Amino acid sequence: AIIEQLGADGAPLRLYPSPESAKLREAVAEYFGLGREYAFAANGSDDILNLAIRAFSDTSKSVAALQPSYSLYPVLAKIQDASFTQIPFNADMSIPYEKIFASSANIFFFTNPNAPTGIGFPEAAVRKIVEGSNAIVLVDEAYAPFSDWSAAGLVKEYDNLIVTGTSSKGWGLAGMRIGWGVASPKIIEVLDRVRDSYNLDRLAQAAGVAALKDRAYYGRMRALVVEQRRLFEEFLDEMGWRYFKSSANFVLFEPANARGERGANVAKSLFEFLKGMKILPRYFPNEKRIESYLRLTIGTAEQMAAVMDAARKWAQL
Numbered sequence: 610a611i612i613e614q615l616g617a618d619g620a621p622l623r624l625y626p627s628p629e630s631a632k633l634r635e636a637v638a639e640y641f642g643l644g645r646e647y648a649f650a651a652n653g654s655d656d657i658l659n660l661a662i663r664a665f666s667d668t669s670k671s672v673a674a675l676q677p678s679y680s681l682y683p684v685l686a687k688i689q690d691a692s693f694t695q696i697p698f699n700a701d702m703s704i705p706y707e708k709i710f711a712s713s714a715n716i717f718f719f720t721n722p723n724a725p726t727g728i729g730f731p732e733a734a735v736r737k738i739v740e741g742s743n744a745i746v747l748v749d750e751a752y753a754p755f756s757d758w759s760a761a762g763l764v765k766e767y768d769n770l771i772v773t774g775t776s777s778k779g780w781g782l783a784g785m786r787i788g789w790g791v792a793s794p795k796i797i798e799v800l801d802r803v804r805d806s807y808n809l810d811r812l813a814q815a816a817g818v819a820a821l822k823d824r825a826y827y828g829r830m831r832a833l834v835v836e837q838r839r840l841f842e843e844f845l846d847e848m849g850w851r852y853f854k855s856s857a858n859f860v861l862f863e864p865a866n867a868r869g870e871r872g873a874n875v876a877k878s879l880f881e882f883l884k885g886m887k888i889l890p891r892y893f894p895n896e897k898r899i900e901s902y903l904r905l906t907i908g909t910a911e912q913m914a915a916v917m918d919a920a921r922k923w924a925q926l
């Protein structure tokens with residue numbers, strides 16, 4: 610689709626792209642079974658998170674999100690000079706509803722499935738948050754393609770709900786910077802007022818349309834990731850290592866060494882061991898609650914075999 614858009618000599622690039630990414634919005638709306646007036650497209654979903662903060666927060670309108678979740682939200686709030694409230698998950702990583710409802714934030718970010726835990730929450734949880742909250746609720750669904758549902762359809766029922774998605778994970782197109790959001794036409798109109806006039810280039814728009822339309826191919830690719838995730842969780846069970854059952858394309862797990870010890874230093878030891886083999890999980894020395902955990906992105910069957918082999922070797926040291 611990108612090559613077709615370029616033509617033989619790149620001549621189409623002399624022309625500006627569609628300012629509202631019209632065809633991509635249509636493809637997004639069609640993908641989620643919504644009218645086109647509910648759809649928005651942006652330069653990656655980070656672009657929409659930023660636009661939502663610009664539109665719905667300022668020095669007197671605060672921002673809130675659960676902790677731990679995506680680390681970009683507080684950064685964006687800071688740029689806007691908006692105060693940011695971190696609402697900690699309950700000890701068992703369940704949702705602290707009452708604290709969310711008691712918050713005075715004007716916009717609340719709910720990452721579902723969550724990052725970095727990978728925990729996915731069901732429709733009833735999203736409905737409860739949206740119905741009980743005074744804020745505009747932005748459900749960040751970057752990882753939803755690896756779960757079994759999306760809240761996108763709910764925007765027809767709630768006009769304080771924005772659901773964002775991205776081609777970066779579920780479609781393997783992070784380099785193209787294609788993100789989207791769905792929300793009531795009233796919210797879309799506000800996002801349109803604050804976005805760049807041409808926030809997606811021609812190539813990205815064409816790639817986004819092609820990606821969203823090829824459901825069969827991406828369905829197969831996601832099934833491969835989900836299968837490798839199942840095998841990796843089986844491996845963690847076998848090792849007796851704790852983990853959060855994942856609805857995303859990564860797993861957050863707590864390694865134990867040969868002496869059965871866990872903790873920040875143990876996680877660091879496995880992190881360094883894997884890094885030495887050019888395998889790079891993430892670890893969170895500055896996040897107290899998960900400092901003994903590593904987050905591993907699910908890769909190909911060969912990559913996962915290499916990780917599990919290395920982790921087994923480390924566990925015997």
Ligand code: PMP
Pocket residue numbers: 652653654655656679720724749751774775776777783787788
């Ligand atoms: N939301 C979450 C929870 C993420 O982890 C990421 C990726 N870092 C994004 C949004 C942004 O993705 P992108 O801008 O590539 O669409």
